Amino acid sequence: MMEYLSIPTAAGSFDAIAAGPADGRPVLLLHGFPEAAVSWEHQVAVLGDRGYRAVAPDQRGYSPGVRPELAAEYGMDSIVGDVLAIADELGWSRFDLVGHDWGAAAAWWTASEHPGRLRTLTAVSTPHPGALGNALRTDEDQQMRSQYMRDWRSSGTEKQMLANNGEALRRMFEWKVPASRVDEYVRRLSEPGALTAALNWYRANRPRAEIGKVTVPTLYVWSTEDVAFGSTAALDTENWVAGAYSFQMLEDVTHWIPEEVPEVLTALLLEHLSAH
Template identity: 85%
Template sequence: MSEHLSIPTPAGSFDAIAAGPADGRPVLLLHGFPEAAISWEYQVAVLGDRGYRAVAPDQRGYSPDVRPERVAEYGMTSLVGDVLAIADELSWSRFDLVGHDWGAAVAWWTASEHGDRLRTLTAVSVPHPGALSYALRTDEEQQMRSQYMRDWRDPSTEKRMLANNAEALRRMFEWKVPPSRVDEYVQRLSEPGALTAALNWYRASRPAASIEKVDVPTLYVWSTEDVALGSVAAFETENWVTGAYTFQMLEDVTHWVPEEVPETLTAMILEHLAAH
């Protein structure tokens, strides 16, 4: 069984789920949009059972106590800062970092800028930002796939996503996530200001400077039926990792990897951790 934590940081207290012995090898798991820490519930429980200390926080905007109103406060510097602040509060000098969707983007930036803090990196779905940038420049299909990121900056997005019992928000999950879990995501994002905070991740300006290559031992997991992220960026990612690199491709799996194939993904994570 996972436990619930409140992790105080200078930005506010992050809600989190956790499992495993306090002195276990530390693993931090970062969720994406429009989810929460509970998307990692299965992985946290299994990692805990295996003796790791697994912690998954509700990230900035998703934790009610860390929900700034200014869009600028959802920039990558703040998001990476949250990762380090959480690790510092947990007294983790080095840790393994796992991320899915936006959590993977934050994990890539953390590995690029603070690789000395990480034992390993596991990125799920989202490729290295440099590889995605390459695909957006060269691949018309990826340009089309990524159009939603521009669309969601529109101020009408919240109303559109929550209309008709959040039909648009629910449809995003492609019926691959358990309905009870989707209900919980919808309930959380229907709280005043919550969906705006989550969408501010898309509205904040992103670093113009080119991200560096990553030298941390890296596992990248990509699924062939991901509607948002195509193969060009996925295959380009190996060119952005100078450390040990493992690429796993999941056939006939959609974007929602942690919840759609939890056993498969967890086995891959455990193998990666054991190898490094």
């Protein structure tokens, strides 16, 4: 049975969905742009049924209770701080961390800087930031794929994305996410200040300090039709993991793995969790 939580932290209260017994093995799932916690609805429900305690929060900027106005407040230090603050409030000294898109970036940084807090890491779509940084310096294909990150820093992005009932936002999902779910994302991001807050993840000052290799047991899931992340960074990610590592490549799947192939991803996640 799905639960709806409000998780208080010093930064504000995070909305979240959750399932599973209170004493179950804790799993935290982080969504990306332009989604919300409900992108993990299938995974949270299945994990809960299997006896895990699964929680997926609406992240900084997506939860109305944690929506600072300044882009500087969306740096990775703040975002990693949110991950730890949520876990602390839930009473989790150690937990499994799962992330997609920006949520995966947050998960990589958390695993690098606080390995003692994590039992395992599962990163979906987004490669290790070190591998992505290398690709951005050396690979023209990745440079082209990542142009949108620079484009979305411009002040006119909100108006362009929300025009014609969020047509540009809807097109991002490549018709691979159920229309009713996309409607929900557009509705949420049409609330005053919501899209600006979400875009502040791109507008915060980058880059930050160099990230090191990850020692936590890691599963990385990448799909061949991902428009944002090419094979160069995906294949290089193994060189940035010093611990146990599994790389799963999904053929003919787009960027939206959690919702496009939820059963496939959930099976891979359960296998990873049971192995560690």
